Amino acid sequence: MALVLGIESSCDETAAALVDGDRRIVAQRIASQDEEHAPYGGVVPEIAARAHADRLAPLIAAVLEEADVTLDQCDAIAATAGPGLIGGVMVGLVSAKALAMASGKPLLAINHLEGHALSPRLADPALEFPYLLLLVSGGHCQLLLVEGVGEYRRLATTIDDALGEAFDKTAKLLGLGYPGGPAVEKLAREGDPKAVPLPRPLVGSKEPHFSFAGLKSAVLRAVESGEHADADIAAGFQQAAVDCLLDRTRRALDRIDTPPALVVAGGVAANQTVRGALEGLAAEHDMRFVAPPLPLCTDNAAMIAWAGIERLPLGQFDPLDVAARPRWPLDPEAEAVRGAGVKA
Amino acid sequence: MRTLVIDSATEACSVALFEGRELIAHEHHVLGRGHAERLVPMIAHLPERGRAGRIAVSRGPGSFTGVRVGIAAARALALAWNAGLVGYATHAMIAAMARAERGAQPVAVCTRGGHGEWFCAQYDAEGRELFAPASLKPEYAAASLSAALVAGGEAETLVERRGAGMAMALWPDARGFAHLNPEALTSDVAAIYGRAPDAKPVAARERT
16 A cells, blocks of 8 residues: 655645545644734745744655655655745655655655645545645635646736735734634624625636736725725635636636536635535536645645655656756646746 | 764765774765755765764854754664764864864864854864854954855855955864864763744833
8 A cells, every 4th residue: 555755834834744545644734824923914035934834844754754654665765845935845755765765765746736636536536536625725726627647727817916815904904913814714603794885806708817916905995985884804705705706717618528527726715605505516517526625725734645656557767866946836727927026 | 982973964975984093984075955865875885884982073153954864864874883973073173174184273263154143162272162153244253253264155255355364264074073173072962053933022022
């Protein structure tokens, strides 16, 4: 049975996990840096990199100990090699290289987005290729047709902000602190989603992509006007975001042969309103709806180890001098999109 | 006991393997960038892939990334080989190398920092730390560092500014480990960054 050690350090979660070929998360540890970044209202790259450097090795040791496993028993060492905050990615990748070199095991430099894209298959053995994946997180907002391991067709991406960023910004404007997603969702339950008129950027547009910058600015104006209750702004923002996701996903579905499943992954997939709306959309199109359990939606190392398990049969291992990549589109064929930056 | 020494905290990147105090193999490059790509292959090229019962690593100060790359590799190797782990300050290594070449005497060490500052430290003739590594503006560095012999990447600039002393342009090299004062070794391998991250809390930003 294949066993892979996975390492994740691309943003503000330091994580290590052991996953086997039976889709079993044998052990995993995650250390969040929320407390370190909270005073800054967002992730500070250098603070993140320092925290990863302090925490990663003890987390890996704890995971191996908990599972009572040695590196000799692992088939490969998998680590996020990008995209993400380069200082943190380097800490994880160099640690993985050293572990792989010392134990004589192969190294797998994993694309963080591939981790998210394949994670639904870790949770759901019945999920076969192809599937339409909506990847929504603090760093990304993409629609991907996942046709196989290493076969990803990007159908849409954001041309400015990621949706998770817009959630965090809204939380900051409403004084809800960081990270903002869960706080906005909670406050939105007490508000009227129709009370505050907010735009739905690109909804109905012919172009396939997402945009949230205009929505973010409108939230700022609504807060500054002083005319609206915070809960109504939160509810209005969340509804506008959901409407954007639904419209853009419908547009993508109109242009491809409907795959058997619609899958949502990434930190924003933890939002119950988002999940509920997408489930309805899947039902409309006679598609299965798959959303990984919440701990697999946010950044974690189990998804990196699982991507390693999926890549093992391909035998495409990485050399010890492989470089970390701050930008690394999953679909190299996808056209560049203005403003997308690392979110491409 | 075999010791693997890793020093990637500055523009230089080096590894050395010792049996007791005897140097078995080493590699040293002044890279500028690319430590994260080069370091582990350099270790892999050492005899027995650098396997050692003890790993010694430079904790900085230097480049934030270089410091982290070295420590991350050292911690992972210590875990994989169940090896001991010790750390030392970059500046203690530079001072040890300077003493080895110029004889026992006090050494000031001056290297490039960030934002126009220098990382400075001073050691006595035996290599004991008199002045722990700190980030200083060049004018304070010139006033604070009294030793005649100045070593490090900014040694010449400091001697010029001070108008006195002898400069040795030196980059740390893991081979110098044999000359380190044992007191310079610590069981704590946490990074010595020398400077706080460049970020202001929201509250501080709102006040300004």
